[in-house]
Amino acid sequence: MTDPKTLSSFDLDTAEKTYLDANELVINMGPQHPATHGVLRVILRLDGEKVLGLECVIGYLHRGVEKIAENRTYTMFNPYVDRMDYVAAVSNGLGYCEAVEKLLSVEAPPRAQYIRVILTELNRIASHQLWLGTHALDIGAITPLFYTFRDREEILKIFEKYCGARLTTHAFRIGGLQYEAYDGFEEDVRKFCKFVKPKIDEYEELLTTNRIWLERTKGVGVISGKDCIALGVTGPVLRASGVKWDIRKALPYANYKNFDFEIPTGQNGDTYDRYIVRMIEMRQSLRIIEQAVAGIPEGPIMAKVPKVMKPPVGEVYHSIEAPKGELGYFIVSDGSTQPYRVRVRPPSFVNLQALDLMCRDQLVADVIAVIGTLDIVLGEVDR
Amino acid sequence: MHSIVEYITSYLQSNQTPGAAGNFAWATIYILLVFVGLSIAVICMNWLERKILAHMQVRLGPMRVGPHGLLQPIADALKLLLKEDIIPAEADATVFWIAPFIVVLAAFTVFVVVPFGPTHAITDMNIGILFMLGVSSLAVLGIVTAGWASNSHYPLIGALRSSAQMVSYEVAMGLAVVSAIMMTSANAEGTGTLSMIGIVQAQLEQHEWFLFKYFPLGIVAFAIFAIAMVAETNRAPFDLPEAESELTAGFHTEYSGFRWSLFFLAEYSAMIAVSSIAVTLWMGGWLRPFPNALSGPTWDLVFSLFPGLTFLFLAALCFYSTARMPKHPLFRIQTMGLAGFGVVLALIGLILFWGPARTRIEDIYWFSAKVAGFMYLYIWYRGTFPRYRFDQLMKVGWKVLLPTGLALLILTAIVGMRTEILSMFQEGLR
Numbered sequence: 001m002t003d004p005k006t007l008s009s010f011d012l013d014t015a016e017k018t019y020l021d022a023n024e025l026v027i028n029m030g031p032q033h034p035a036t037h038g039v040l041r042v043i044l045r046l047d048g049e050k051v052l053g054l055e056c057v058i059g060y061l062h063r064g065v066e067k068i069a070e071n072r073t074y075t076m077f078n079p080y081v082d083r084m085d086y087v088a089a090v091s092n093g094l095g096y097c098e099a100v101e102k103l104l105s106v107e108a109p110p111r112a113q114y115i116r117v118i119l120t121e122l123n124r125i126a127s128h129q130l131w132l133g134t135h136a137l138d139i140g141a142i143t144p145l146f147y148t149f150r151d152r153e154e155i156l157k158i159f160e161k162y163c164g165a166r167l168t169t170h171a172f173r174i175g176g177l178q179y180e181a182y183d184g185f186e187e188d189v190r191k192f193c194k195f196v197k198p199k200i201d202e203y204e205e206l207l208t209t210n211r212i213w214l215e216r217t218k219g220v221g222v223i224s225g226k227d228c229i230a231l232g233v234t235g236p237v238l239r240a241s242g243v244k245w246d247i248r249k250a251l252p253y254a255n256y257k258n259f260d261f262e263i264p265t266g267q268n269g270d271t272y273d274r275y276i277v278r279m280i281e282m283r284q285s286l287r288i289i290e291q292a293v294a295g296i297p298e299g300p301i302m303a304k305v306p307k308v309m310k311p312p313v314g315e316v317y318h319s320i321e322a323p324k325g326e327l328g329y330f331i332v333s334d335g336s337t338q339p340y341r342v343r344v345r346p347p348s349f350v351n352l353q354a355l356d357l358m359c360r361d362q363l364v365a366d367v368i369a370v371i372g373t374l375d376i377v378l379g380e381v382d383r
Numbered sequence: 384m385h386s387i388v389e390y391i392t393s394y395l396q397s398n399q400t401p402g403a404a405g406n407f408a409w410a411t412i413y414i415l416l417v418f419v420g421l422s423i424a425v426i427c428m429n430w431l432e433r434k435i436l437a438h439m440q441v442r443l444g445p446m447r448v449g450p451h452g453l454l455q456p457i458a459d460a461l462k463l464l465l466k467e468d469i470i471p472a473e474a475d476a477t478v479f480w481i482a483p484f485i486v487v488l489a490a491f492t493v494f495v496v497v498p499f500g501p502t503h504a505i506t507d508m509n510i511g512i513l514f515m516l517g518v519s520s521l522a523v524l525g526i527v528t529a530g531w532a533s534n535s536h537y538p539l540i541g542a543l544r545s546s547a548q549m550v551s552y553e554v555a556m557g558l559a560v561v562s563a564i565m566m567t568s569a570n571a572e573g574t575g576t577l578s579m580i581g582i583v584q585a586q587l588e589q590h591e592w593f594l595f596k597y598f599p600l601g602i603v604a605f606a607i608f609a610i611a612m613v614a615e616t617n618r619a620p621f622d623l624p625e626a627e628s629e630l631t632a633g634f635h636t637e638y639s640g641f642r643w644s645l646f647f648l649a650e651y652s653a654m655i656a657v658s659s660i661a662v663t664l665w666m667g668g669w670l671r672p673f674p675n676a677l678s679g680p681t682w683d684l685v686f687s688l689f690p691g692l693t694f695l696f697l698a699a700l701c702f703y704s705t706a707r708m709p710k711h712p713l714f715r716i717q718t719m720g721l722a723g724f725g726v727v728l729a730l731i732g733l734i735l736f737w738g739p740a741r742t743r744i745e746d747i748y749w750f751s752a753k754v755a756g757f758m759y760l761y762i763w764y765r766g767t768f769p770r771y772r773f774d775q776l777m778k779v780g781w782k783v784l785l786p787t788g789l790a791l792l793i794l795t796a797i798v799g800m801r802t803e804i805l806s807m808f809q810e811g812l813r
Contacts, residue, residue, distance in 0.1 A: 027536045049540070049773055140620065140770025146440035212620055212769045364540070365623075365772045 038378030069342035090123035099318035099329035112176035127323035135372035175305035221370035235325025241269030402506020466640035478532035483645035485525030500746030511579035541633025558788030583668030620768035658757035669746035694732030701725030
């Protein structure tokens with residue numbers, strides 16, 4: 001039998017052979033499984049409870065988003081991006097709008113940019129809250145889920161008031177915003193910031209120093225910064241491994257350079273560090289939101305963009321820091337009203353690559369914890 | 384005819400359990416009472432768990448079936464009974480069929496020796512506690528066969544986890560139990576007992592719950608048992624065999640309908656059973672709280688009013704909720720039902736103030752109240768803790784609880800024999 005460590009991934013051809021080996025067990029986890037966050041299918045090769053290797057099978061939620069883009073105008077494709085990472089739809093929209101704006105060489109007016117930042121950061125908090133709830137649920141703590149959903153509701157209410165939708169918001173338009181902020185928007189956001197701060201402490205109270213939580217997360221799913229970079233892993237996972245890389249700071253977009261915030265990093269690259277990094281990120285997002293609400297300027301919300309968009313021939317790559325990592329859009333224009341090709345670089349898809357590496361020699365229970373800590377959304381993985 | 388009446392009434396004057404008195408008519412009645420009471424307790428637990436957990440998690444829990452979801456467990460039970468009973472094609476049908484019955488049998492049989500009062504037990508065995516531990520550990524057999532017979536990976540892993548967990552925690556549990564049993568021999572004659580009733584009576588004679596005996600040894604033994612019993616019953620944070628997020632449902636993944644409900648029934652009655660052991664061994668069984676500080680006939684009377692007061696309080700809760708029910712005609716039947724339930728509870732409460740009923744029910748009340756406290760703890764754990772990983776669970780069992788238990792056992796022995804040991808030393812010196 002081949003040494004499992006030298007196997008690059010789980011080899012289906014050897015499954016027949018290894019199955020007869022009484023020490024090994026091949027388990028199919030998903031696509032219907034309570035902890036694979038949707039329709040991820042993981043084929044695990046186990047020695048007792050130890051994971052020898054695993055392979056992810058994806059594509060159960062493939063909707064051909066990138067192909068659809070080729071048959072839609074730039075404006076028509078905008079709502080589709082919300083359906084990729086449906087828990088962070090605002091970030092997806094921001095990335096797409098900014099990419100097309102870059103192609104058109106226009107820039108959204110400052111007021112629009114401020115509102116964009118507020119909504120995107122609110123969405124980051126919502127996404128992290130959902131992650132925390134489901135991640136804790138995977139590890140067996142069922143209560144944080146309900147706490148985070150209760151507080152996420154307040155963010156969704158703000159979205160609903162702003163644009164009528166709660167989840168797939170379609171909040172931004174190419175060149176700015178469709179809607180002016182509603183009356184009392186700033187007040188609502190301020191109220192939310194005040195409301196959610198003690199709530200984040202409440203989540204931490206349940207988990208951060210909980211002995212079982214520490215044992216379940218410390219030293220689990222360790223990945224080094226070098227491996228992260230080699231695999232293209234980004235976002236909180238990369239930062240928890242000690243690499244200070246945040247596109248909001250590194251390649252500032254929108255107007256993030258006007259805001260004062262810190263990038264949290266971890267040292268060990270384990271599940272606990274990723275948890276802590278995301279918790280701090282929520283607080284930093286609140287900080288950005290507070291600054292943005294305080295400094296929101298008056299003015300137009302829409303730049304001058306033609307009704308029929310025909311970007312010049314060329315290509316553009318624009319990436320933003322989505323809650324889950326680097327979200328990039330590569331758009332090729334042939335000068336017509338429809339993009340020639342749109343390629344999305346989804347953070348979940350790339351981060352999922354690290355699953356095998358992170359789960360080797362760990363136990364089945366850790367696979368669940370690692371899937372949770374990678375914070376994947378299958379809508380984005382499969383697109 | 385006369386002899387039968389005599390046979391039956393002869394028990395009423397006896398101060399023994401029906402089993403020990405050899406009165407089979409009364410033993411049968413007691414068995415039926417325990418069985419019905421246990422089933423009702425499980426149904427109540429089902430509702431209470433969902434409600435309490437819901438309130439811990441800022442939600443309402445069942446609200447639709449009956450007022451405040453009171454009829455939800457009955458609806459669930461009906462649904463489970465009417466569901467299709469699926470036996471997977473690949474399963475070993477006979478073993479698959481038998482497994483839940485082994486679990487239920489083990490869970491119910493232990494109640495033969497649970498002492499609800501000095502005479503309120505089906506029987507009193509001189510090896511009562513051994514019987515309880517022995518029979519309750521048979522449940523693991525049912526779980527393993529269930530996991531094996533399902534012929535599926537998740538149940539198999541769940542069953543293996545469960546057997547490893549239950550076997551290893553039984554060791555620590557046993558050590559804690561032995562230390563409590565050693566305490567029963569701390570009397571003038573130096574005679575200990577394994578009888579469940581005897582253990583409580585030993586606490587009565589020594590005027591001390593074993594929880595506080597040889598402080599802090601009693602509390603440590605109790606803590607070991609309290610941790611081990613959660614692991615033994617596969618509940619959070621040790622619910623790995625049925626870890627929902629990992630193994631979907633563990634050993635009963637392939638079970639459905641009535642057979643699944645048997646596992647459910649067994650799990651809850653096992654929880655009540657181990658809590659009964661804890662209450663009997665450390666918390667004075669049926670004895671009322673504060674027997675030393677608040678002694679005397681007046682206090683006896685005050686404490687004997689508690690059962691009635693509890694039911695009156697529940698009735699008051701019902702009436703309060705009735706007043707708060709929506710006034711819409713749609714809710715008329717629910718409102719009337721809740722009020723009726725309140726009236727029934729109030730009547731029971733009033734009956735419990737009646738002298739003969741009061742004295743007979745008091746033991747059972749205190750025992751049940753203490754067990755109920757443990758049941759609340761089970762729910763509280765579930766709402767608070769994440770789940771341990773398998774190796775960590777084993778580490779806690781073998782590396783923490785077992786050495787502590789061993790040290791505790793030796794310390795309890797030394798402290799219990801301190802006068803003898805001292806005199807031995809003095810003799811040696813002489």
